[in-house]
Amino acid sequence: MALANEAVARPRSVSLDVHAVSHAYDLEGRVLDVLDGIELAVRPGEFVALLGPSGSGKSTLLRLAAGLERPRAGALLEDGQPITAPDPSRILVFQDPTLFPWRTVWWNVATGLEARGLLAKHRHRVDDALALVKLETFANAYPHQLSGGMAQRVAIARALVNDPQLLLLDEPFGKLDSLTRLSMQNELLSLWQKVGFTALLVTHDVEEALLLANRVIVFSDRPARIVAEIAVDKPHPRRRDDPELVELRRAVLATLGISADV
Amino acid sequence: MTIDVDAVLVASSERVPAPAGRASGNLLAPFTPWLSTLAILLLWTAVSAGGLIGPRALPSPFDVLAAAWELTANGRLPAALVASLARVLAGTALGLVLGLGAGLLAGYYRVGEMVVDRPLQMLRAVPFNALVPLFIVAFGIGELMKVSLIAVGVLVPIYLNTFAGVRNVDSKLVEVGLVYRVPQRLIASKILFLGALPSILTGLRFSLAIAWIALVTSETVNTNAGVGYILAQAQRFVRTDQVFLCIVIYALLGILTDYLVRRLEGRLLAWRKSYDGR
Numbered sequence: 147m148a149l150a151n152e153a154v155a156r157p158r159s160v161s162l163d164v165h166a167v168s169h170a171y172d173l174e175g176r177v178l179d180v181l182d183g184i185e186l187a188v189r190p191g192e193f194v195a196l197l198g199p200s201g202s203g204k205s206t207l208l209r210l211a212a213g214l215e216r217p218r219a220g221a222l223l224e225d226g227q228p229i230t231a232p233d234p235s236r237i238l239v240f241q242d243p244t245l246f247p248w249r250t251v252w253w254n255v256a257t258g259l260e261a262r263g264l265l266a267k268h269r270h271r272v273d274d275a276l277a278l279v280k281l282e283t284f285a286n287a288y289p290h291q292l293s294g295g296m297a298q299r300v301a302i303a304r305a306l307v308n309d310p311q312l313l314l315l316d317e318p319f320g321k322l323d324s325l326t327r328l329s330m331q332n333e334l335l336s337l338w339q340k341v342g343f344t345a346l347l348v349t350h351d352v353e354e355a356l357l358l359a360n361r362v363i364v365f366s367d368r369p370a371r372i373v374a375e376i377a378v379d380k381p382h383p384r385r386r387d388d389p390e391l392v393e394l395r396r397a398v399l400a401t402l403g404i405s406a407d408v
Numbered sequence: 409m410t411i412d413v414d415a416v417l418v419a420s421s422e423r424v425p426a427p428a429g430r431a432s433g434n435l436l437a438p439f440t441p442w443l444s445t446l447a448i449l450l451l452w453t454a455v456s457a458g459g460l461i462g463p464r465a466l467p468s469p470f471d472v473l474a475a476a477w478e479l480t481a482n483g484r485l486p487a488a489l490v491a492s493l494a495r496v497l498a499g500t501a502l503g504l505v506l507g508l509g510a511g512l513l514a515g516y517y518r519v520g521e522m523v524v525d526r527p528l529q530m531l532r533a534v535p536f537n538a539l540v541p542l543f544i545v546a547f548g549i550g551e552l553m554k555v556s557l558i559a560v561g562v563l564v565p566i567y568l569n570t571f572a573g574v575r576n577v578d579s580k581l582v583e584v585g586l587v588y589r590v591p592q593r594l595i596a597s598k599i600l601f602l603g604a605l606p607s608i609l610t611g612l613r614f615s616l617a618i619a620w621i622a623l624v625t626s627e628t629v630n631t632n633a634g635v636g637y638i639l640a641q642a643q644r645f646v647r648t649d650q651v652f653l654c655i656v657i658y659a660l661l662g663i664l665t666d667y668l669v670r671r672l673e674g675r676l677l678a679w680r681k682s683y684d685g686r
């Protein structure tokens with residue numbers, strides 16, 4: 147594997163356990179309950195999609211899993227170890243690419259290795275990651291010279307270069323045009339198959355969830371509880387007009403309180 | 409003399425390095441921005457030659473050139489330039505170091521903001537030339553007073569723009585730093601500082617503009633060397649040609665510093681994309 151870290155032989159993926167997690171924010175003196183007793187076990191190498199109404203707490207769960215915040219109650223475990231701080235093994239990809247505008251594509255991707263002092267020995271991993279998202283030729287471009295889809299691919303390469311065992315994706319394709327989104331979905335899928343990380347993808351696109359994930363979790367309105375869990379036992383590649391998927395889509399939309407007949 | 413410093417201080421829009429290579433292929437292109445200046449010069453020549461206004465009130469450009477030659481030949485102008493430049497460099501360096509330091513301190517740390525911001529906001533509200541009497545009492549009428557006055561004038565805009573620049577850095581970029589375990593020290597230097605850099609350079613530009621104003625102000629007080637001294641003497645002896653010369657020198661020095669900052673912006677902010685004008 148091109149991106150493998152030679153220094154430490156690590157498992158390709160980890161499990162994520164979310165145990166009785168509740169979270170709240172203080173908003174202008176009031177307490178805003180966001181997550182209410184979330185219970186979720188993601189197996190190593192599994193691809194889980196998370197759907198839910200906007201403002202229900204999906205991003206919050208990802209921030210907790212990334213270690214950017216600590217939950218008010220409950221615990222999150224990575225391979226059985228409590229998550230207390232950000233770690234390069236768990237990388238969160240934001241909805242916006244949030245690239246550093248003053249850094250070239252190459253240096254944006256190098257961020258994580260540089261931060262850990264690994265860059266000098268592992269420069270080739272940056273090149274490999276760029277090749278993986280097919281952006282080698284843009285290594286020296288600045289973010290403002292990229293299209294939205296290219297920028298998001300850089301963000302994904304910036305995550306992958308760290309060999310994450312858990313990739314947390316927060317609506318990563320939400321702002322892309324539909325054609326770009328389709329090709330990015332395929333790319334993410336083949337990266338997942340090739341690299342073998344565990345993936346937790348927040349999306350508002352039911353079809354995207356069903357095309358990619360092994361399992362779809364549906365959140366209620368805030369404060370979020372899990373209202374549905376749908377296994378998608380179809381091998382990849384999947385066809386979006388597959389009758390079974392169409393049926394599942396109807397079921398998922400129903401749990402979101404939306405009729406599929408429109 | 410009171411100058412509305414506030415109007416000069418606050419960055420409403422950031423100037424951007426001039427686009428390289430626009431209207432390329434035309435050898436005269438670099439000079440086109442100077443055409444309006446040339447027109448003003450010609451108009452000035454014409455009006456003074458017309459004799460409607462006497463040379464006492466409006467010397468011709470040639471009178472001013474002659475004055476420059478005279479003062480250069482007798483050595484007064486070079487000496488004055490050296491004295492003024494030394495003052496402005498010392499004051500500016502001091503002001504920039506203090507202002508940048510205070511701005512970063514207030515930007516990085518909330519405690520720093522608590523300590524530094526209120527006094528500097530008050531200082532900002534005072535036109536710096538109103539501080540002259542105070543500085544004379546405190547530092548005497550020598551070089552220390554002049555350099556301090558320039559430093560205080562310079563300090564304010566660079567402080568304001570550094571502080572605002574750091575605080576305006578997208579918090580998402582800092583979170584990216586946290587996700588990738590970028591050490592705090594590098595978050596400060598590689599994310600917050602670089603993110604604030606466009607604003608810091610805008611502050612630098614305003615600071616340098618103030619530096620020249622502060623120089624003139626300080627040189628009106630008991631000077632025996634410097635461009636301001638020549639100006640004061642020229643006024644006393646009604647040498648309007650020398651008065652004009654001093655004004656032209658201040659203008660040229662201002663343009664020169666602006667040019668240098670622009671070069672700096674062009675180098676440091678090459679990653680930026682912004683509107684070039686049409």
Ligand SMILES: Nc1ncnc2c1ncn2[C@@H]1O[C@H](COP(=O)(O)OP(=O)(O)O)[C@@H](O)[C@H]1O
Pocket residue numbers: 171172173178180198199200201202203204205206207368
């Ligand atoms: N830092 C914060 N402070 C206060 N409220 C927040 C904060 N972050 C998120 N929230 C609130 O928490 C709720 C859930 O937010 P989020 O997890 O971003 O929702 P989703 O990603 O599902 O759309 C929203 O009502 C939002 O306003």
Ligand SMILES: [Mg+2]
Pocket residue numbers: 204205206316
């Ligand atoms: Mg969200």
